[in-house]
Amino acid sequence: MIVAEELNKRYGATVAVEGLSLTVGNELFVFLGPNGAGKTTTIKMMTGLLKPDHGRVSINGFDLPTQPLEAKRCIGLVPERPYVYPKLTGREFLFFMATLYQVPREAALRRFDNLVELFDLGSHIDRLIETYSHGLRQKIALSGALIHDPKVLFLDEPTVGLDPKSARNLKNLLKGLVQKGVTVFMSTHILEIAESMCDRVGIIDKGKLVALGTMAELRRRSTRHQSLEDIFLELTGGDEYREVLKYLEES
């Protein structure tokens, strides 16, 4: 479970996140927002990469500032860009991650085999990561985040760069993880994924949480719009996009 209370973060004069409170339980939670809305900053604060100026985060009951190790033990993170050690091989990286999270040897070997099979990494696993394509890096970052069987999984745009088969595998995997009791917090731009997969949606705009609820709840609140895309555009000032359509029609 993730509990965030009154999170605030500023970068100089720019407000990145303001007064964000959120509780995410055993579910697949999708976090939406336009570029620069504060999604990544929120994830960074929830995973301990950034210290909030104000507010608290707890993960599975562990307070992040006061019990960081216990909280981090529960977390798996796949960042927006899959930065992993380019000079390690995929195998070296995954076993390093297993050691980092103190996964017992037998379990590490078993999970390693499963993940390699799941993401079709077999023929690449002994090559240096610097030779991987973007999609392969995404897969190895995902595998690294999953090797310790996290209780809370944060994914920042996880499907970018994945081939259709791996994207489908990931969707199924996330559903399976939620059924196993894992909390999945995912930010994405792909509204179709959000609409079809998520239990609840949070929409952030200019650092503030502007909507929170299940798809049905969001639809009820919106009188004019039915699809998530319409709701998203309405809440985040996206009606301006209509201007684009108008321009295209006229030109």
Place this chain on the structure above:
Amino acid sequence: MLSCLLRNKVRIYLNLLHKVEGSRRARTFALVVLWMVFVSYVFQGSQALFRAAVEIGGPEAASKVLAPILFALLVALLLSGTTICIHVLFISQDLPLLLSAPLSRRTVFVYKLIEATLGNSSLFLMLGVPVLLSFGAAQQAAWWYYPGMLVAAAVFLVVPTGLSAMVALLAVRLLPVRRAREVMSAALALVFLAIWTGMQLLRTSLDANQVAGVGSILSFARGNWLAATPAGWLAAILSALLQGKWITVLVSGGLLMGSTAVMIIVSVALVDAVYSRGVGKEEFVAQAGEVGGRHGRTVGNTGSLLRAAFLKDLRLLRREPTQLVQLVMLAAMMIVMAIVLKRDNQGEPLSRLEMLMPFIFVVMFSAMSTVGISARLIPLEGKAFYLTKIAPQPPIRFLAAKLLLGWMLGTVVALFGAAVVTALFAHSLLVALGVFTVASLVCLSTGGIGLVLGAFFADFDWESPKRMITVGGGLLSAVVPLVYAALLAALAFAVYQLLYGLFGVTLTVAALAGACMVIVVSAGVAVASLLAAGRRVQTMAWLY
């Protein structure tokens, strides 16, 4: 179209000056001041050299001294230009944008060649410009020497870059792009080491006897082989400018410009062939894919965190050889300094303290090596460092692994230095062992200091391995170990003096007390630094 690209480049440079925050501007200003100090140092040194040459053999001798200096610079520019060309032509991030734009490949290449020339000019500005200015100043050159010199120098600068582009094109056909860049960086480091060694030996020759020193350069330049190189042509142009021999200026200038044109034409033809295969980071990196097959197949156990973190850092370091090259360079410089010292004192009877002097280099250089390596072990992880930040482990454990690795490498340098100096100065094994122990202890504490510098000055967003630490951090990592080693030596000497001089204890007891003090201080500094670096890593905001 080329002018549009160049205008854009100028705009980028202007933005770097105008549209950056104050701290960055202050850093640029500090760099300019440092550059000016360095340039004036080189100017004065080379002016003294040229004056000595003129006194010995007239303007002809000064010209003959200039040619080998320019030749050394040409080789250095060629190698640094190759690494720059590999980056600019095959790795830089704007390539997909430029090559997908409606521009001819030749336009893109010429633009990239100009970009590489500008990138390569910093070395020339630091070493070449003050030498050329001092060449004129030493011979009271007329005003026209200086604008003429600038034009000739600009043309000269294009020659090694053009040649570098050809070497780069050849290198990436033989090796994966990044490997080619690493090989060239290592070769560049070796050339710099050779130039530096030459300068050290020359300095001692000049100090001892200016005639002999200049003579040793002239003997290198004997024969006319240098006259057939761009370095010889530039030297001839500058000499002719001084003496008003305009025909020579035209002939040598023609040769220099002709060779520049040939370089550009050939490399444009070559690059066309290479670019037509497609250029992109992935495409060229992909060639490296197959060679990685042997890596890490045996890794299948999870072991202790310290061991895993240590092995990970060791692998990253081994596969990013720039840092190891730097380590080898420092070790080599340490030995050269000891040899120079021995050469300086040849035939003179040395006191016991003077005999121990070269060991100071061992302590200093091993300390510098350890700080440099330890500081870079943090940003070596690059943007993957977030993994360390989110791991459910106290950062101090990862840092302990880095400290251990940095200390081990510094100790290897110390062991090597102690062994060579002992052999050179015929010291006893006991002295060697003592020096090695002290150096190793100093490495332990400077390893900790390096971690603090790394934690505070790391630049995780590096493309070139040389840019892992900010400029300020780089300067501190060069200065701090020297200051620390000096302070520690002063402290040990004070303890020794206090006990031996004032309290009259035996020499052995005083020396042992000094050694104990070194052990305590080193361990204390290492632990305190480890804690400080751990605190910094824990609290640092991750903005990547």
